[in-house]
Amino acid sequence: MGDEPGQPVDAPWWRSAVIYQIYPRSFADSDGDGIGDLPGIRARLPYLRELGVDAVWISPFYPSPMADAGYDVSDYRDVEPIFGTLADADALLTEAHALGLKVIVDLVPNHTSDEHEWFRAALDAPPGSPERARYMFRDGRGEHGEIPPNDWISNFGGAAWTRAADGQWYLHLFDSKQPDLDWTNPEVVAEFESILRFWLDRGIDGFRIDVAHGLAKDPEMPDLEGNWATGGPAVEGHPHWDRDEVHEVYRGWRRVTDAYAGDRVFVGEVWVQTPEQLARYLRGDELHTAFNFTYLLAGWDAKSLRTAIDDSIDALSAVGAPATWVLSNHDVVRHVTRYGGGDLGNHRARAATLLTLALPGGAYVYQGEELGLPEVVDLPPELRQDPAFGRTQGEDGFRDGCRVPIPWSGEAPPFGFGPGSGQPWLPQPADWAALTVEKQQGDPASMLALYRSALELRRDRPELGDGTMSWIDTDGELLAFRRDPGFVCVVNVGGEPAPPPDAVRDGALLLSSDPLEPDGRLPGATSAWYAV
Ligand code: GLC
Numbered sequence: 001m002g003d004e005p006g007q008p009v010d011a012p013w014w015r016s017a018v019i020y021q022i023y024p025r026s027f028a029d030s031d032g033d034g035i036g037d038l039p040g041i042r043a044r045l046p047y048l049r050e051l052g053v054d055a056v057w058i059s060p061f062y063p064s065p066m067a068d069a070g071y072d073v074s075d076y077r078d079v080e081p082i083f084g085t086l087a088d089a090d091a092l093l094t095e096a097h098a099l100g101l102k103v104i105v106d107l108v109p110n111h112t113s114d115e116h117e118w119f120r121a122a123l124d125a126p127p128g129s130p131e132r133a134r135y136m137f138r139d140g141r142g143e144h145g146e147i148p149p150n151d152w153i154s155n156f157g158g159a160a161w162t163r164a165a166d167g168q169w170y171l172h173l174f175d176s177k178q179p180d181l182d183w184t185n186p187e188v189v190a191e192f193e194s195i196l197r198f199w200l201d202r203g204i205d206g207f208r209i210d211v212a213h214g215l216a217k218d219p220e221m222p223d224l225e226g227n228w229a230t231g232g233p234a235v236e237g238h239p240h241w242d243r244d245e246v247h248e249v250y251r252g253w254r255r256v257t258d259a260y261a262g263d264r265v266f267v268g269e270v271w272v273q274t275p276e277q278l279a280r281y282l283r284g285d286e287l288h289t290a291f292n293f294t295y296l297l298a299g300w301d302a303k304s305l306r307t308a309i310d311d312s313i314d315a316l317s318a319v320g321a322p323a324t325w326v327l328s329n330h331d332v333v334r335h336v337t338r339y340g341g342g343d344l345g346n347h348r349a350r351a352a353t354l355l356t357l358a359l360p361g362g363a364y365v366y367q368g369e370e371l372g373l374p375e376v377v378d379l380p381p382e383l384r385q386d387p388a389f390g391r392t393q394g395e396d397g398f399r400d401g402c403r404v405p406i407p408w409s410g411e412a413p414p415f416g417f418g419p420g421s422g423q424p425w426l427p428q429p430a431d432w433a434a435l436t437v438e439k440q441q442g443d444p445a446s447m448l449a450l451y452r453s454a455l456e457l458r459r460d461r462p463e464l465g466d467g468t469m470s471w472i473d474t475d476g477e478l479l480a481f482r483r484d485p486g487f488v489c490v491v492n493v494g495g496e497p498a499p500p501p502d503a504v505r506d507g508a509l510l511l512s513s514d515p516l517e518p519d520g521r522l523p524g525a526t527s528a529w530y531a532v
Pocket of ligand 1: 072108331
């Protein structure tokens with residue numbers, strides 16, 4: 001460390017970290033109720049240590065009626081009984097730290113649950129009361145106020161307004177059980193700074209911020225009038241996405257974390273259109289990092305990938321922030337399936353893994369991608385829990401397909417997800433018997449083995465992680481770049497074998513996503529790492 005350009009010896013851990021996303025309902029179930037929990041995570045921490053990641057981000061585990069799988073929080077300072085207790089959370093943190101793993105929790109500031117005590121109090125209080133002023137209550141339009149205050153649409157389908165018993169309406173950009181907070185109210189600002197301190201005092205290493213681009217709304221609440229696509233994305237002048245006022249919130253939060261010892265990190269879930277918009281959240285006095293959805297959304301072709309990489313690095317380096325590279329999470333179709341599914345999707349996913357882990361900055365691994373899990377596309381409608389599925393009469397809301405519980409071991413469901421033979425909250429496909437951790441552990445050609453080898457090299461090679469990269473000239477569907485001083489990554493995005501560039505002619509192959517041809521060419525959908 002330290003001899004790489006742009007990477008000082010004391011660079012904070014999150015500039016280079018590989019962070020593993022745990023979706024707690026679906027990771028590991030300790031008590032056999034079919035739902036994953038914190039003791040389940042604790043028991044699997046050694047697996048994550050062995051995998052070679054640096055940190056975990058755990059999706060919400062707070063008390064919640066689970067209208068949106070925990071992204072509807074009813075108490076930000078406790079643990080949902082299904083998941084365990086606050087003592088379990090403390091033990092998880094202690095044990096993770098003992099293994100050298102950092103822990104990031106999920107913070108949901110755009111909305112609470114409708115079962116949060118604040119919202120219950122708001123419903124019990126009259127219009128115009130301080131209790132209602134914490135949320136976005138408005139009178140309706142029409143003679144009897146029977147028409148919603150404006151035409152805003154919920155991200156999960158349908159109107160973004162629901163009427164309270166006394167006739168006023170409240171805003172919810174997501175489910176009706178997720179009322180939006182009013183971030184112009186100082187009480188809301190103070191409450192969240194206090195919540196940050198609650199977790200920072202327990203020793204947490206950072207926060208993932210849910211819908212970080214959504215907190216501020218145009219006080220005039222103008223109609224969208226079809227000027228903006230349904231529910232987003234965040235373009236210039238949008239009345240509820242990516243408004244300038246959100247930045248003041250993050251400046252306040254940054255002052256909170258900066259007062260704590262150690263390198264605590266904010267990672268924003270910021271769905272915006274361009275890397276330039278993203279970079280505004282990462283200015284020196286705001287968030288530290290943000291998910292790079294431009295990369296996630298890029299198609300599997302050399303031009304799209306290269307453009308996404310260049311645009312991201314250009315925009316983020318202008319504000320001094322490292323990039324983060326993300327292929328999957330709990331809201332998107334798993335990338336094996338996005339890349340075409342089956343054998344093809346699998347090879348492309350392997351190649352994408354080596355590309356992702358070689359790029360400068362940090363990276364995210366969504367639980368199960370290290371096993372090559374595909375999206376489960378045939379879940380029966382009656383088992384689907386994504387609130388958007390219900391709100392759109394099954395036209396949208398298929399996120400359960402990437403949330404199917406992890407297969408750990410054995411030949412039949414629940415594949416060691418929980419003890420005994422009790423089944424998990426979503427059914428696992430029978431053919432996942434071939435994808436269990438147990439099966440892959442013994443197989444050097446497995447996806448799991450590829451992740452382990454890549455993460456080990458990433459720790460050993462000074463070139464990888466934070467720093468800079470430079471492209472090597474290539475033709476067609478070949479991408480190649482150098483990480484100084486002595487590392488080259490080559491990606492054959494195309495379908496035909498291709499020779500690596502001259503730059504690696506005298507290099508030594510460190511790792512490839514699939515075996516190379518005897519003459520050294522990379523088969524289609526293959527990446528290789530070289531020491532040069
Ligand atoms: C974020 C979460 C998603 C959730 C939504 C509302 O996008 O990642 O799972 O449904 O926010 O909280």
